[in-house]
Amino acid sequence: MSKLTIDLNADLGESYGNYKVGSDAEIIPLISSANVACGFHASDPVVMIETVKRIKESGSTGLGAHPGFPDLMGFGRRYMELSDDEVHAIMLYQLSALDGIARTYGLELNHVKPHGALYNATFKDENLARVIAQAVKDFNPKLKLMGLANNNLVQAGKAAGLDVINEVFADRAYEDDGTLVSRSKNGAMITDSSLATERVVRMITDGKVESINGKDVEIQADSICVHGDGEKALEFVKEIRRQLEEKGISIETL
DSSP states (O other): OOOOEEEEEEEEOOOBTTBOOSOHHHHGGGOSEEEEEOSSSSOOHHHHHHHHHHHHHHSSOEEEEEOOOSOTTTTTOSOOOOOHHHHHHHHHHHHHHHHHHHHHTTOOOOEEOOOHHHHHHTTTOHHHHHHHHHHHHHHOTTSEEEEETTSHHHHHHHHTTOOEEEEEESSBOBOTTSOBOOTTSTTOBOOOHHHHHHHHHHHHHHSEEEOTTSOEEEOOOSEEEEETTSTTHHHHHHHHHHHHHHTTOEEOOO
């Protein structure tokens, strides 16, 4: 029997100017993949450089781009109706920025994971998923595309010929169809690290997660996400690592 492995990712580099978000310095050594904000929903050039440097110092954390809608005030969590050309353009702009910084400091991008409302909108919008996948392919067809497990973004990535990563969430509740419960609903966020870890282990070992309505949903887990801006992000990452290691599940960059 082959050993179980999983990627552990976090959304990072989301500070901006004088505003500090998250515990990046503590989290980066504990994860295997970092999704770094590219300046549209969060971050700035100084923060992007600092984050890339920290990732390089870790020596083992994969660098991913985390592009979002151009919505600093709303942290990229408000939907924007953009044309296909506009979506394609904002993707290329953000990927170019982070890729240029990464290369300057001797790193290369490993993957792309859209942020916030841009990511969530793909749950129902197959065309948006297709445009995002095409933009990633046009920029660099060797990049992996990370999207919600079993959903439109990973399907669009496969159709475009990209390697894809099925992502699951430690700190979010699921609907019966395998999409994430909207943050506007009660119970959308899971704040108990023990419960979150239990759910993660089951997703990896059984390929199932219990929905907010108590229904078992089939799910493929290639990578686990912990939101870096979450109040208990560092606690979650430490607890997930501890329990996965206890169960013989190794954490590796995809």
